[in-house]
Every structure is written in C-alpha cells, then in structure tokens.
Amino acid sequence: MKHRCSLVWLAACLLSITPVIVKAQQPAGENDANLSELLYRPIKPTAKIMEGAEPSRQVSATRSSVNVRSLRAAPKWNLAAENVASPIHIDNLQLLPEKVTVKKADATLYCTPPTVTIGCCSYNIKDEAANKNLLYASPAAVFSNEADARTFAQSLTPKVPFFLPYTNSKVYPAGAWKYDDGSGHGSVDFLKTADAYGPGIDPTFGVYASAAGKVVTAMWDNFFGNVVIIEHKATDGTLYRTGYFHLRGGFDHDLARAKVIPVSDPTNKDARDTKYKKFANLPNPSTQLWGTNAQQLKVKVGDEVYAGQQIAWAGNTGFGGAGWGLNQDGTPSNPNTGNNHLHFMLWVKSPGAGADWMEVDAYGVYATSDNSNSSCYEVGASGGFNRFFAPFYPSFHNVPVQYITRYWGYYTGMGMSLQTLSVHKSGNQYLASGSFQYGLPTAWYCRINMNGTQYQQYFDEYYGKGYIPRQISVTNDNAGNPLFTVIWQQKGNENFAAVHNATDEVYAAKWKTYVEQQKMRVTEHVVYYVGGKRYHAGVFGSSNPGGFYMYYGLNTTDFTKKFDELNKAGLMTVNVNIEENGNQNNVGGLWWPRNKAYYSYMNMSPADYQAKFTDLTAQGFRLFRVQGYDNSSRFAAIWMK
Structure with missing residues (x-):
C-alpha cells in the first residue's frame, strides 16, 4: 500500500501510516493557562493567610507571490573516501559562550530571604510504601543555628x-514559606483568585x-485530610519528595471521615477540630464546598506518575485545612470557598x-507573602537561594529572552542540552522558543543575539575548541x-x-565552490x-553525505508543491525557514533523504x-526545530521520532 503525505499550510509526513492524534485529557471544568506562560506569568499579590502556624504533631501538578530562487539538489554520492584531514577555511560565523552572562535582576525584585530555620513545622507522616512513619521536619529540627541552615x-x-x-490560570500562591505575622509555615498554599468563584461555582x-516519581503515601489524615506524597529520583540518585494536602477524596468519603474525627476539647469553640466537626454535621452539605463523589484521589500507593x-483535586479536607476558614458554629467564613x-x-x-x-522552599525565597514581597515569587527575582520550581518548561515558546x-x-x-532555539521579537521585546532535552550530546555551546562581529569572534573561539x-x-x-x-556541536572528521x-x-x-566543486x-x-x-x-558540510534539496524565496503555494514533490521522492524537511521581509513572508526549506518519522508544520498560532x-509529544515525537515569526504570533x- 502507498501512503501519501501532503502539505496545505500545515505539513505532516511520516515514514508509514500517520498515527491517530489523541489529545491530552484535561479535567472537566478546568480553565487552563497557556502552558508556556504559566510558570513565569506575574504573580498576583495577596496578604491572605490560608493557614496559621501549625504545631509539631503526630500524623498517621502568508503571503504574496515573489520571485522564486531555488538551488538545485546536489547529486547523490558517497563521500566516505573523500574526507580529508585538513578543514576547509571558515568564512564568517560566531558562537555562544560556555556560560551565558546572567543579568542581575532589578533592585525592586531583589529579595532578602528571612530566617530559614523557622520553628515550624514538623510532622510524622506514614510512608505507606515502606509501612513506617517518617519525620518530615523544618530546618530548625536539623540545624542548631541559622548560619548552617542558610549555607x-x-x-x-x-x-x-x-x-x-x-494548570488553572486563576490559581496563584496565596500563602508562603513564612507568613506576614512571622509565624512559620514551611510550605506554599495555592488557591484561586477571588474573581474565580462565587455562589454555585466550584472553587x-x-x-x-x-515531577515524575512514585507515590509513597495516599491516605486520609484527620488534620491534613486527603494526602498524597510522591518521591522523585534524579539521574544522579538525588531524592526529593513533594506533598499535596487537603485534597478531595469524594463527597461521601470526606463527609463521613469528617463527622467522626475525635475532638480534643469539645468545650473549646474556637478549636479547629471542633469547628470542623460542626462543619461536617451542618444540614444539607454543599457539593460546592465538599466536592462530588467523582472528585477522588486519582493515584494510589506504588503508582508511577509523570x-x-x-x-x-484541591479541597479543604482535614481540620488543618477547612478549620482555619470556619466560624464557631461550623459555617464557612467565606461561604463560596470553605477555605x-x-x-x-x-x-x-x-x-x-x-x-x-x-x-525547603520550592520558590527558593523563604519570604513572607505580604504585598511588598509578592514580587519575590516572580521569575527573574533574585534572592539568596536557587529556585526549584521551573522558570519555564524545557520546551518553551514566547518566553522573554532574559529568563532564558x-x-x-x-x-x-x-544534564539537558539545547536541541533548538529561535529568538524572535514582539514589538521591541525579544522572545525565545526552543527545547532543552535529555539524550543529546552534553558538549555544546550556544550564544544569543550576537551581532556580526561578535558572531565571528565566537566562531573563531569555538572552532579552535573543535566546535x-x-x-x-x-x-x-x-x-x-x-x-x-x-x-554549536562538536566537530567530527x-x-x-x-x-x-x-x-x-x-x-x-559559495554554493558553486562547496556543493558543485x-x-x-x-x-x-x-535567509534574513x-x-x-x-x-x-x-553551513556546508561533508558529514552524512547524500542527495539533498534546498530552496528559498518560495511563496507558500510553491513551497507546498515542492514539499509534496520531495515527499514523494523520499525526502524529509530538516529545516523550514520563514523569511520575513516587512509585510511579506517567503519560505525556504532544506530536505535530506528520509530516515525517520516526522511532522512539519508552519503558520501555527501559539495555541x-x-x-x-x-499531541505529538504524547505520541513519542520530540521537537527538532522551531521558529517564531510575524511578531511572535x-x-x-x-518534530521527529
């Protein structure tokens, strides 16, 4: 059977039958943010406290047509016997340095971290995978002084x-490592903005x-409610754990558990456990506050997650969750959220x-959450500690260059290397799109936004190092x-x-000299x-010899025809270059003999x-090359597999 590949604005070609694209599943009702922007969008400041200090205790995420200038394909040959030891003289080029210079953040975003050794909070939580309790504690339980903890x-x-x-675009960090009044927290609280809930709207x-890892705990606790803990292992063996608390576990399950929690002092009307038990026994419990039976934990102990x-689902379970947001009679102080x-x-x-x-503070800030310090959580802020939350995804688009x-x-x-990087503008701002990936050579260089002189200087430097x-x-x-x-990549023979x-x-x-002769x-x-x-x-090279085609200056209609023609001839695109010239775009491409499955698309909006x-990542394809254009729109x- 013959399979046909075609391109009409968007091109796709595979070695064999095109696989069915299955879209990633999203929870019903989620208001998803642009994934490329989620990690560095501005943080909304707030002084709202979700929880108070928690004492130590025991506990059991185109255009118009133009003249076409084409370069004919070089004939197919085998150059294996023609390689010579001496390199051809380089003409003009440049490179990126071993280290990209990091610009110091604005003074307004420089955050002085407060005390690391907060006196809160330590918990004995059961590791269900190991069937034993483990102590998850504050740095104050480990270090006897602030200097050692900070170091x-x-x-x-x-x-x-x-x-x-x-991934919800209405969610933001509302509570920080350390609260405004100086009481400790040792974690971050996330909730929706005030405009994202109201009567009848599920908060x-x-x-x-x-991060990827293995679920070691997935249980109910009277204080934390439904808890999930995941262990993560780095390639070098370093271990981390992340914990997710006050989750929903199903309407019937959570209500039944809350109704029977033991109360330490029934006469203390202000006690969180007392108020929480009253909350559970209020008549006509609302699914807006308690959730539905479908909103249960989606993982169990032993599961490997990506x-x-x-x-x-986020919730208010456990008296350490809902208890902070309840009145003495058990009614929520905010009837729309129940905390x-x-x-x-x-x-x-x-x-x-x-x-x-x-x-540890996942933001690397160890700061308060009041309005004056809210900027400390924004990407680009400088503090005394490294950020653990990724500043952008490993494959990213329209990220300001300064964050890269x-x-x-x-x-x-x-251990990731840069597979592809495109710098493009939006107005006068420089944005970047690209992909850091595992499995690439670890010896490489990259430099960004060099002028012609700088490019030549770095080219000479890196060529001298064999790149x-x-x-x-x-x-x-x-x-x-x-x-x-x-x-840059390492040079072979x-x-x-x-x-x-x-x-x-x-x-x-140059074409005549290097290609024809x-x-x-x-x-x-x-082309630019x-x-x-x-x-x-x-770049011209003698590696991977074989026939190839290269065209530039094509309008999209001609490029589409050429794409179809070369696909039928068994070639694949390894570069689609959009040539921007004012209000007119042309297209160029580079084709090599096809040896793997791939997809090639152009004229895509950010969405x-x-x-x-x-979709393609879910099918096992990896981003090979990307270019942003038309004012980054x-x-x-x-993509290749």
Whole structure:
C-alpha cells in the first residue's frame, strides 16, 4: 500500500501510516493557562493567610507571490573516501559562550530571604510504601543555628525539574514559606483568585504531580485530610519528595471521615477540630464546598506518575485545612470557598539526624507573602537561594529572552542540552522558543543575539575548541541590524564551511565552490533581510553525505508543491525557514533523504503550536526545530521520532 503525505499550510509526513492524534485529557471544568506562560506569568499579590502556624504533631501538578530562487539538489554520492584531514577555511560565523552572562535582576525584585530555620513545622507522616512513619521536619529540627541552615539551603540545586502543581490560570500562591505575622509555615498554599468563584461555582482546581516519581503515601489524615506524597529520583540518585494536602477524596468519603474525627476539647469553640466537626454535621452539605463523589484521589500507593499527571483535586479536607476558614458554629467564613486550597510541600533528604526529610522552599525565597514581597515569587527575582520550581518548561515558546539567560543553568545543570532555539521579537521585546532535552550530546555551546562581529569572534573561539555551528536563528535589532543566535556541536572528521551576512551573489558563489566543486551538502541555511535586502547564513558540510534539496524565496503555494514533490521522492524537511521581509513572508526549506518519522508544520498560532506539541509529544515525537515569526504570533516547527 502507498501512503501519501501532503502539505496545505500545515505539513505532516511520516515514514508509514500517520498515527491517530489523541489529545491530552484535561479535567472537566478546568480553565487552563497557556502552558508556556504559566510558570513565569506575574504573580498576583495577596496578604491572605490560608493557614496559621501549625504545631509539631503526630500524623498517621502568508503571503504574496515573489520571485522564486531555488538551488538545485546536489547529486547523490558517497563521500566516505573523500574526507580529508585538513578543514576547509571558515568564512564568517560566531558562537555562544560556555556560560551565558546572567543579568542581575532589578533592585525592586531583589529579595532578602528571612530566617530559614523557622520553628515550624514538623510532622510524622506514614510512608505507606515502606509501612513506617517518617519525620518530615523544618530546618530548625536539623540545624542548631541559622548560619548552617542558610549555607545548606544555598547549596541546594534542583536535579530534576519541578513544575507548578496546577494548570488553572486563576490559581496563584496565596500563602508562603513564612507568613506576614512571622509565624512559620514551611510550605506554599495555592488557591484561586477571588474573581474565580462565587455562589454555585466550584472553587476547586486540578492538582498535578510536580515531577515524575512514585507515590509513597495516599491516605486520609484527620488534620491534613486527603494526602498524597510522591518521591522523585534524579539521574544522579538525588531524592526529593513533594506533598499535596487537603485534597478531595469524594463527597461521601470526606463527609463521613469528617463527622467522626475525635475532638480534643469539645468545650473549646474556637478549636479547629471542633469547628470542623460542626462543619461536617451542618444540614444539607454543599457539593460546592465538599466536592462530588467523582472528585477522588486519582493515584494510589506504588503508582508511577509523570510530571503534569493529574493526581487529585484541591479541597479543604482535614481540620488543618477547612478549620482555619470556619466560624464557631461550623459555617464557612467565606461561604463560596470553605477555605479550598492546595497545601504544597517540597522536601530533600535530611542532611542531619533531626529528621528523615527536610522542608525547603520550592520558590527558593523563604519570604513572607505580604504585598511588598509578592514580587519575590516572580521569575527573574533574585534572592539568596536557587529556585526549584521551573522558570519555564524545557520546551518553551514566547518566553522573554532574559529568563532564558537568567536561568540558563536550570536545565543544563540536570544534564539537558539545547536541541533548538529561535529568538524572535514582539514589538521591541525579544522572545525565545526552543527545547532543552535529555539524550543529546552534553558538549555544546550556544550564544544569543550576537551581532556580526561578535558572531565571528565566537566562531573563531569555538572552532579552535573543535566546535562548529549546528543551528542558526536570526532576528533584527531595533535598528534593523541582524542578530544571530547559534548552537554549536562538536566537530567530527568532516570538512565544513560557514557563512553569514552573505548576499545572493556571494552565497551562490559559495554554493558553486562547496556543493558543485567540493561535493559538500548544506547542513544549515537561513535567509534574513536587512534594509529590504536578502542575506544568507549557513553551513556546508561533508558529514552524512547524500542527495539533498534546498530552496528559498518560495511563496507558500510553491513551497507546498515542492514539499509534496520531495515527499514523494523520499525526502524529509530538516529545516523550514520563514523569511520575513516587512509585510511579506517567503519560505525556504532544506530536505535530506528520509530516515525517520516526522511532522512539519508552519503558520501555527501559539495555541495551535501548543496543541500540536502536546499531541505529538504524547505520541513519542520530540521537537527538532522551531521558529517564531510575524511578531511572535506564528510558529513553524518540525518534530521527529
């Protein structure tokens, strides 16, 4: 049977039958945020306290047509016997440094951390997988002084990415590591903004595993309500645990458990357990406050979960949850929420004998939650500790470039490498789209927004270290001059040549020399415009010899025809380059012999791109290349398996 691949604005091609795309499932009623923006969108300030200090106790997340300029395919040949030891002289290029310079945050976002060794909170919680109680404790239980605790906290760096445990765009951190009045907390509380609930509106939201791991606890506790604890293991063996508290476990289950909790002092009308038991025994309990029977824990002990897998629904279970938001008679002080929120904790293995697991601030702030310090939770804020919550997803789009440079070590420190990176503009702001991935060579370089002189300087430096450009992205500064973003890879035994700022005439001459005469092929090519004039940047190489095709200056109709033609000939796109020239876009492409399944799309809106990424990732495809264009409103991308 023959299978046909076609492109009409959006192109897709596979080696065999195109698999069925299954969209990722989302909980009913969820108001999902743009996943690329969720982790760095501004934090809404609040002074609201969800819980008070909790004493130590025992407890059992196009355009118009233009002239077409095409370059014919080089003939197919085998260059294995033609490689020579001496490299071809390089023309013009540049590189990115070993370390991207981190700009210091604005003074208004520099946060001075308060005391790390808060005197709260330590809990004995059952590890159901190991069938024993473990002590999850404050740094104060482990360190005898603040200086040692602070030194240890400053040494901590995340070895696995941790993501916010929600996707709902109305959720924000309402309670911090340490509260306004100085009482300790040792965790972060999340809830919806005030405009996200009202009479008859369920205040809950989906709770998701913050990182991949194994469920070690999934139980009911009278104080914490429904609890889930997940253990996470980094590639180097480092262990972490995250805890999710006050979750919903089903209307009947939660109400029945709350009605029979023991009360320590029935005469104390202000006691949280007393008020909570009254709350459970109020007539006509509302599903708005208690949830439905369908809103149960979605995981059990022993389950392996992936980052972002839904594990539960936020709730108010346990007198440590709802009890803070109840009047003496058991009625909610806020009748619309009943203090529905997620209490989230992050632990590292304790460095001392005072606990089994020690609490750390997932934001790396250890700050209060009052309005003056709310900016400390925003991406880009500087403090004395490393942030554990990811500043952006490993595959990201439309992220301000300053966040990429500010948190350059977040993913690279975990052994990830940069597969693709595109810098593009939105007005006068530089945005970035790309992907950090595991399984790539760990020796590489990248530099962002270099001018032509800087690019040449870095090219020379990295070439001297044995690296050559692998991928190039070009945007323009506010004066219209080109800025180059380049990823380098280690050079093998192949010959290569590289150019940038080459006119059509210069590039054609290079083509004749390297392709027609020296039998090399194009491994990278981008077109960009300066003052309405077309320029080229790219790389010629002798590695992976074989036939190839390269075209540029095509309108979308001609590009579509060429895509179909070359697909039938057994080639695949390894680069789709959108050539922006004022109000007119053209398209160029680079094709190699097809040897794997792939998808290629262009003209995607940010929402389209997010949807395609989600669907294709679920099918095992990895982002190979991405480009943002049209004022960051459109994307072209290639996925491969």
